[in-house]
Amino acid sequence: MGKPKALILPPKSRLDEVCSDTCKSLINEHFDPLWNETGVDYTEEELAALIGSAEIILTSWGSPAITEAMLEQAPKLRVIGHAAGTVKGRIPPTAFSKQVRVFSAAPRIAHSVGEYCLTVLMSSLRYMPTFDKQVKAGQWRVSSLKGRELAGQTIGIVSASSTARAFLKLLAPFHVNVLVYDPYLKDEAAAQLQVTKASLEEVMRCSIISIHAPKLPATYKMVTKEMIASIPDGAILINSSRADVLDEEALIEELQKGRFFAALDVFTKEPLPEDSPLTKLDNVLLSSHVAGATVQGHLALMEGVVEDILKGFKQEKTSMEVTQAMWENMA
Amino acid sequence: MGKPKALILPPKSRLDEVCSDTCKSLINEHFDPLWNETGVDYTEEELAALIGSAEIILTSWGSPAITEAMLEQAPKLRVIGHAAGTVKGRIPPTAFSKQVRVFSAAPRIAHSVGEYCLTVLMSSLRYMPTFDKQVKAGQWRVSSLKGRELAGQTIGIVSASSTARAFLKLLAPFHVNVLVYDPYLKDEAAAQLQVTKASLEEVMRCSIISIHAPKLPATYKMVTKEMIASIPDGAILINSSRADVLDEEALIEELQKGRFFAALDVFTKEPLPEDSPLTKLDNVLLSSHVAGATVQGHLALMEGVVEDILKGFKQEKTSMEVTQAMWENMA
Numbered sequence: 001m002g003k004p005k006a007l008i009l010p011p012k013s014r015l016d017e018v019c020s021d022t023c024k025s026l027i028n029e030h031f032d033p034l035w036n037e038t039g040v041d042y043t044e045e046e047l048a049a050l051i052g053s054a055e056i057i058l059t060s061w062g063s064p065a066i067t068e069a070m071l072e073q074a075p076k077l078r079v080i081g082h083a084a085g086t087v088k089g090r091i092p093p094t095a096f097s098k099q100v101r102v103f104s105a106a107p108r109i110a111h112s113v114g115e116y117c118l119t120v121l122m123s124s125l126r127y128m129p130t131f132d133k134q135v136k137a138g139q140w141r142v143s144s145l146k147g148r149e150l151a152g153q154t155i156g157i158v159s160a161s162s163t164a165r166a167f168l169k170l171l172a173p174f175h176v177n178v179l180v181y182d183p184y185l186k187d188e189a190a191a192q193l194q195v196t197k198a199s200l201e202e203v204m205r206c207s208i209i210s211i212h213a214p215k216l217p218a219t220y221k222m223v224t225k226e227m228i229a230s231i232p233d234g235a236i237l238i239n240s241s242r243a244d245v246l247d248e249e250a251l252i253e254e255l256q257k258g259r260f261f262a263a264l265d266v267f268t269k270e271p272l273p274e275d276s277p278l279t280k281l282d283n284v285l286l287s288s289h290v291a292g293a294t295v296q297g298h299l300a301l302m303e304g305v306v307e308d309i310l311k312g313f314k315q316e317k318t319s320m321e322v323t324q325a326m327w328e329n330m331a
Numbered sequence: 332m333g334k335p336k337a338l339i340l341p342p343k344s345r346l347d348e349v350c351s352d353t354c355k356s357l358i359n360e361h362f363d364p365l366w367n368e369t370g371v372d373y374t375e376e377e378l379a380a381l382i383g384s385a386e387i388i389l390t391s392w393g394s395p396a397i398t399e400a401m402l403e404q405a406p407k408l409r410v411i412g413h414a415a416g417t418v419k420g421r422i423p424p425t426a427f428s429k430q431v432r433v434f435s436a437a438p439r440i441a442h443s444v445g446e447y448c449l450t451v452l453m454s455s456l457r458y459m460p461t462f463d464k465q466v467k468a469g470q471w472r473v474s475s476l477k478g479r480e481l482a483g484q485t486i487g488i489v490s491a492s493s494t495a496r497a498f499l500k501l502l503a504p505f506h507v508n509v510l511v512y513d514p515y516l517k518d519e520a521a522a523q524l525q526v527t528k529a530s531l532e533e534v535m536r537c538s539i540i541s542i543h544a545p546k547l548p549a550t551y552k553m554v555t556k557e558m559i560a561s562i563p564d565g566a567i568l569i570n571s572s573r574a575d576v577l578d579e580e581a582l583i584e585e586l587q588k589g590r591f592f593a594a595l596d597v598f599t600k601e602p603l604p605e606d607s608p609l610t611k612l613d614n615v616l617l618s619s620h621v622a623g624a625t626v627q628g629h630l631a632l633m634e635g636v637v638e639d640i641l642k643g644f645k646q647e648k649t650s651m652e653v654t655q656a657m658w659e660n661m662a
Contacts, residue, residue: 115480119457122450126625129460131618138605140619149446149627173501274469287462288471294457296480 004055004078006031009047009063011039015302018060018083023303030310031056048073056309058302060084068092071100081309083302085109085292086331087322096324103308103320105301107162112297113240114166117210120263120285124236125150129285150174156206158223159213160185160193163240163292167210168193179203184329201227207235214331215242225250235260240291242331243268252277255284265291335386335409337362340378340394342370346633349391349414354634361641362387379404387640389633391415399423402431410643412636416440416623417662418653427655434639434651436632438493443628444571445497448541451594451616455567456481460616481505487537489554490544491516491524494571494623498541499524510534515660532558538566545662546573556581566591571622573662574599583608586615596622 006027010018015036019027027033034050036042041062042050051057051074057066060083071077071094080091081103095102123129126147134142151174157164160182168178179198180190190197203209204227213219223246231237231254239246243266255262256277263285264278270289278284308320322330337358341349346367350358358364365381367373372393373381382388382405388397391414402408402425411422412434426433454460457478465473482505488495491513499509510529511521521528534540535558544550554577562568562585570577574597586593587608594616595609601620609615639651653661 111482112478112480115453115482116457116478119450119453119459122446123454123459126447126450128450128454128616128618129463131621132460132616135603135617135619136610138603138610140602141621146629147443147447147621147625149443149625151442151446152627170504173503271471272466272469279467279469285459285463286466287459288466290462290472290478294478294480296483298477 003030003032005053005076006033006056006058007050007054008033008035008058009042010058010060010083011036011041013039014041014060014062017298019302020299023306026303026306026310027058030306044070051077055079056081058083058305059090060301063090065090066092066095068094071095071098079103079309079312081302081305083305088327088330093324093327096327101309101312102322103305103312103318104322105304105320107320108300108304109292109297110162110166112294113163113291114168114170115294116240116265116287116291117163117167117238118170120238121208121210121236122150124261124263124285130282150176152176153208154179154206155208155210156198156203157181157195158200158203158209158211158245159219159241160189160195161212161214161241164210164212165193167212168195179206201230204228205230205232207232208238209235210238210240211245212241213245214329215244216329216331219245221245221247223247228254231260233259237262239263240265242266255281258283261285263287265289334361334363336384336407337364337387337389338378338381338385339364339366339389340373341389341391341414342367342372344370345372345391345393348629350633351630354637357634357637357641358389361637375401382408386410387412389414389636390421391632394421396421397423397426399425402426402429410434410640412633412640414633414636419658419661424655424658427658432640432643433653434636434643434649435653436635436651438651439631439635440623440628441493441497443625444494444622445499445501446625447571447596447618447622448494448498448569449501451569452539452541452567453481455592455594455616461613481507483507484539485510485537486539486541487529487534488512488526489531489534489540489542489576490550490572491520491526492543492545492572495541495543496524498543499526510537532561535559536561536563538563539569540566541569541571542576543572544576545660546575547660547662550576552576552578554578559585562591564590568593570594571596573597586612589614592616594618596620 042064044064047064048070051070055076056079058081077100079101083105085106087104127145154177157180160180178195180195181198181200181203225247228250248268261283265287266289308318312318373395375395378395379401382401386407387410389412408431410432414436416437418435485508488511491511509526511526512529512531512534556578559581579599592614596618597620639649643649
């Protein structure tokens with residue numbers, strides 16, 4: 001029995017960002033690969049023409065979406081591995097009924113997001129941007145501004161998603177108290193995570209709040225104007241998931257009062273327009289939807305997926321596989 | 332037997348920053364306190380006039396230094412507790428020969444410094460100040476700038492001081508590799524800390540370097556021009572201890588080349604003069620000697636000292652006591 005035919009969709013320039021040399025060796029060792037040598041992403045038509053003999057398809061950002069029609073043309077396909085985040089909109093759910101196993105590197109990206117959350121939280125607690133600006137302007141301790149410690153604080157988490165769990169792991173040495181709002185979080189899981197389940201209203205009244213909810217019809221603007229108004233003075237709000245889960249207009253209005261601080265990586269309109277009121281505020285730390293984007297995190301994506309696929313082939317426990325049951329509540 | 336007479340030197344405004352209500356109750360419960368009701372710090376003369384009957388003296392920033400002459404006037408003195416950092420220059424070493432026990436809250440301050448180190452390290456790794464500036468200027472992903480993860484990296488530590496140990500605790504979930512230069516660090520202690528002992532030269536060639544060395548004749552400019560030149564391109568250097576341990580002029584010259592990044596909280600001249608070349612650089616994150624200064628950290632200082640003094644009275648193991656042997660290598 002020969003090695004399974006694998007179609008690797010990303011062209012070299014893109015592949016090199018998400019696929020380590022170790023991973024390339026793994027692919028060559030275990031699969032019969034067809035690398036994309038065209039220098040650019042395949043078009044849908046090119047992919048459709050290649051898919052007939054593929055047993056494995058490896059995709060990433062920029063790869064064409066796999067359509068239902070393509071699946072009809074791919075009788076040998078057993079596995080799709082996506083070396084990037086969500087597979088929704090990229091792989092049709094009919095894959096499951098066709099016994100095609102689906103893998104996504106989203107759990108690996110979660111760690112980069114967790115590091116982002118800790119980064120912006122600590123930077124905000126310690127007023128680092130303000131101190132830097134002051135010292136560079138020759139102002140040495142001009143105010144009584146004093147940083148705050150993270151240790152022992154209470155943190156409210158909206159949704160116990162994979163990014164929230166990655167963040168929680170990094171918080172361990174700080175012995176913080178964590179309140180989590182997540183209607184799907186079971187009591188035993190909460191106990192294992194050492195968090196306390198709470199209502200969304202309770203979480204939004206914490207002095208540190210981190211949003212991790214997926215973008216779904218059920219989460220659309222679930223953080224209401226009233227909840228945003230209830231954020232305590234001096235609080236820190238972090239959003240690394242999706243802007244649509246909160247009322248962005250209400251958030252901007254409240255931030256303009258200078259009552260609290262926000263670290264925002266996501267916006268309802270991206271790129272964030274230069275004339276957004278957010279760009280004028282000192283009490284925000286902005287970034288360009290990069291919470292999950294790191295050199296090391298990206299380079300590990302394809303390797304994670306390929307290793308997990310190999311486990312799946314050996315009937316071992318997988319950690320990056322997406323099941324039909326998970327699909328429903330995925331962003 | 333009555334409660335021991337305690338002289339609390341900081342006036343109310345200053346005391347409220349370093350002494351929690353719990354600590355005030357502790358003092359009232361266990362000691363016979365004389366609070367400073369003058370509204371300002373005592374002068375040396377005022378202190379000398381009060382010291383005769385004191386069994387315990389509690390001091391903090393701003394309190395007058397305790398001199399050898401004062402110790403001669405204080406036959407009942409058993410304990411001096413300093414709710415701040417170093418006791419050098421504030422308490423004469425003759426205290427030890429007079430059987431006066433000395434306590435310092437420096438170990439509690441170390442935790443705030445550890446949080447500072449993680450804060451500036453992660454902020455630098457993720458280029459947060461740059462992303463914030465870009466997004467606020469309407470520049471959305473204008474460059475291929477990509478943040479870096481902390482997990483799995485190698486970190487070089489200069490001196491296994493209490494601040495370094497506090498930093499190491501926070502690094503636990505990141506599974507980093509740590510090289511430590513410290514001529515006093517024993518092999519067993521290194522193993523316990525899960526670090527590898529290394530030469531100063533090796534440590535200074537790491538891509539993340541954090542300086543924790545005390546200011547002593549032996550550490551004066553021990554990080555030489557040559558070592559600074561050997562810092563790798565793209566590295567991150569953190570200094571939260573003292574500027575005198577490195578050749579600041581050489582550091583500035585090297586930073587002006589833009590080769591690496593530095594987060595600096597300490598400078599040979601403080602306040603840092605506005606015309607310092609450091610204030611003109613984008614590849615530095617500056618702060619005003621505040622690595623150890625946090626609201627929560629300060630408020631815990633006197634309580635830590637008082638609790639430790641009470642342990643000492645009960646012949647229990649103390650954690651904030653300064654012994655004559657420790658004195659020699661203290662900053």
